[in-house]
Amino acid sequence: MMILLILITQQMALILARMARTNPLIRRVLLVFNSWWGILLIYSFFSPYGGYKISTDAYFLIWIFILVFNAVFIFAKSKGYTGTTITKEGFSTNYSEKGIVRQYDILILENKIITGAICIAVIILIRYAIKYSTLISLGSILNARNERYYVGGLFGTTLELLFYNYVVSPFSFLFSFIISFSLLYDRIKTKQFWLSVIGIILYTYVGANRFPVVLLLVNIMYLWIIRSYYNRRKINGKSVSRFIRVVIIFCVGIFGMSYITAFRRGMIGFSLDAVIDNFDILSNQMLGYSIGPLSGFSYLLDSDIMRNHWFAGRAVVLNGIDELFTYILSIIGIHIPCAKNVLGAIANEQYVIGNRSMNALFTCIYWFFSDFGYIGVVIFSGLFAWVEKKMVSRFVNAPNIFSLMLATHVLYFMFMSNMIWQINNVDSLLYMLIICLLNKKVAKIGYVDAD
Secondary structure, rough: OHHHHHHHHHHHHHHHHHHOOHHHHHHHHHHHHHHHHHHHHHHHHOOOHOOOOOHHHHHHHHHHHHHHHHHHHOOOOOOOOOOOOOOOOOOOOOOOOHHHHHHHHHHOOHHHHHHHHHHHHHHHHHHHHHHHHHHHHHHOOOHHHHHHHOOOOEEEEHHHHHHHHHHHOOOHHHHHHHHHHHOOOOOOHHHHHHHHHHHHHHHHHHHOOHHHHHHHHHHHHHHHHHHHHHOOOOOOOOHHHHHHHHHHHHHHOOOOHHHHHHOOOOOOOOOOOHHHHHHHHHHHHHHHHHHHHHHHHHHHOOOOOOOOOOOOOOOOOOOOHHHHHHHHHHHHOOOOOHHHHHHHHHHHHOOOEEEEEEEEOOOOHHHHHHHHHHHHHHHHHHHHHHHHHHHHHHHHHHHOHHHHHHHHHHHHHHHHHHHHOOOOOOHHHHHHHHHHHHHHHHHHHHOOHHH
16 A cells, blocks of 8 residues: 555655664654654545545555655755854854844844835735725625635736735735744743734735744744754643643634634624634544645646646746746736646636536645656655755754754744645745844854854
């Protein structure tokens, strides 16, 4: 059975990671990835989404993805960061929790440009939230939800929609990191924290999107894993308080997603009974979003809907760049199909999967295969693993606030690989680019005392 081959491959990979003397933190990340995929595969085998069993061909492609990802993640060279060595001021190559927190205070909280940008983003989101609320009052919630993704009511022009996607959306990543870091490192009494809370609520509200909440919870999970690895102290009052705080925020996150679920089903205003009643629906949807992409992926493959479009990397590697480039060309009258839009349009169709329906979420493998066939699954799985290993090992070798931001950012997409491919959307690329530029600037001038 192919599923046994996949599970054995995962176990062998974890053994090899230990034999190869991979850094323990990197091994933990790999363990989370394989455990997550393993649980989903086992559950979907015994209880497939909509009763649609995963085919042997689909299992084979999943096996290729798991095999290549693990191999590259384990054996890709983890080169240390060779930035400027600074003794009195700058970054230490040894982990220092006080140093990272100090960097966060000076480079994030005391940075007037970042704080100003957060304020502007929140103001923009308030404007769109008011406009979105007006659309809801004039028509159905379902129609208003679709306004988030199309030109018409919420966005007057394509340029305005792209502005929201390219410039406003990256702040959702920053909001999530600030909230997560503040919760785990006792920085909740800051204006940046509360502005980020308002920002993530508004961003979630516009379009009734639950993924920002998932992003926040995943960020908290990975920051907790990283912090617990380095901070091996005895249990004390602060650690217990911090743990309780994380549990509470997870409960609030689940409650928030339940509220959004009720809102998406027509609830106007707030009703505690309606939110509680939608917990069962939310749990079913969470399970469906987790295992559904596996059965959906198999359906697209079995039905010949998923095929090799020979984009040769335009949809996976160039993704956001290709989207931006084709839009710029269209302005001057040159119309080239955007690879991301072509594959996205196929995925966004509603497909009947057994006795249920699904769209949009068909695993990252759907993108790899549709972009370049079997070769794409091999190449892009390896490239995906290399990027993840590069970003995590960058933090391990040169722990600072910006390498931590990059690591938690890419790990979110690693966790979401069973659903979709979005790591190099324009908003994600812009967020990573800004972090890298800030990191280089600080490393050059030596701004923070790491001790």
